[in-house]
Amino acid sequence: MQDKCTGTLYIVATPIGNLQDMTPRAVEVLKTVDRIAAEDTRHSAPLLKHFSIVKPSISMHEFNERERLSIILDYLYEGESVALVSDAGTPLISDPGYHLVREARSRGIKVVPLPGPCAAIAALSVAGLPTDKFSFEGFLPAKPESRRNRLALLLHESRTMIFYEAPHRLLPVLKAMAEVFGGERRAVTARELTKIHESVLAETLAKLVAHFETHENELRGEFVIVLQGADESQSETREVIPENVLDILLEELPLKQAVALASKITGERKNVLYEMALAKKGG
Template identity: 45%
Template sequence: MSNRTGQLHVVATPIGNLGDISARACEILASVDHIAAEDTRHSRQLLQRLGIKGALVSLHEHNETERIERVLGWLDAGESVALISDAGTPLISDPGYRLVRALHAAGYPVLAVPGPSSVIAALSIAGLPTDRFFYEGFLPPRAGPRRRRLEALASAGHTLVFLEAGRRVLATLEVMVDVFGGERESAVCRELTKRFETTRTDSLSNLLEWVQADSDQVRGEFVLVVGPPPQAPSPEAVSIPAAEELVRMLRREGLGARSTARVVARLTGESTNNLYRQATEEDRDTKE
């Protein structure tokens, strides 16, 4: 291996607004020896707008495995490489996983240059719980597998995040209403950071009606955020009547005084002896 160890920089690029590129990302892209890009035509336009001249090589889902040896050769020679996708953070529903895994196995440094991500951007503005979330990415394009995948996620107790294309967003919302229920809180985030950025939060059924009624809302790229299902009340949250009222109710239902005392004691923590006295007093009051 060369005395100068090469390294890979995983660089996030804008998802729409060019102003979201970080100063560090620009510095890295301008300084590396090679830039591996998902689509070199798209990335060349980005670099030109940034005033950066980079040596581009394609790295996409169809050639990633064969590109690994080339990148390893560059790093072995002490050269540096940046990995970028068409938009946002590489590897998040984009190529690069096999490359990064191979470089870790070979002992080369892999450094993050964080920045834009449609997933995090949508979560930050959806107004839904973000303490726990599950990123599903793109659902299967065919109706059957798509429904089965949503059914598997229906009871997940945390927020769900999906990517979707405009041509399928209506069909996806329709099956979400059917599987998750129309009242589920959700958000539709369209064209984030771009000219026609639109975000709307509502129930799934209302969001479906809104998209159906406006043809503009089926254009572009979407992030769909679905909140967790309504939680059933926990045992601690259930309102239990006061001990005196419980004694009265159970005695009127015919439960014996001692049994009533034991049951109410377990429910309320009150003294069994005190509850027994209350139960027998209830008997006397009823007879009088």
């Protein structure tokens, strides 16, 4: 139960671009709380100014969340109400805040969500891909090898998958997806959602790669990738053969890494796969 003396932590979604997407309730709460915890106070300043919100702010981002945790909890214990906002969209969705919310809830502090914009859900809603089941994968690893390994683990995922990506990595990511999932797998790129240069492209992975290779001027802004899942009926009946998976991974990875990843994908024991790989490599 919440201590009557403690304040309330509000998780406030803010626009991902268009300021008209700010909800009246979000404005009201930001005007009435005692303090605002912002991912970047410099970034949130124009938004607060636009809605004539003047409140003390404290930064809380991925590099200082653990440090600021105790400070914000102290404010809440003293009876202050605090609103958590990210740079855009819904806090905690590929943004900081998880540790704060977990600790607040574990200590009996009331946590209240204020729903609103979320780039992942906005992109999914216009993608034209199945929405009954989906998984949010966030940002893929920056290093090509780690990125490919992560995608390989998703090879047989039947749910629609949602990714966030930076503009300078979009093309390499689409190429990696085409290599792992096949160029005919359908996907959607949603760029600069709700902003002036918003664009949504729905194509096969191969055609999306070709498009951005010839339209480098469009490699700007924030991207969401929505990827079609594997065919569920095929996923349920298709046998995953460890040797075939190992063959594919050995083409791209060193032996030990290929064995480790093949074991994760297939469930086969590492020692069995290791012996198999050594035999393929000629001892």
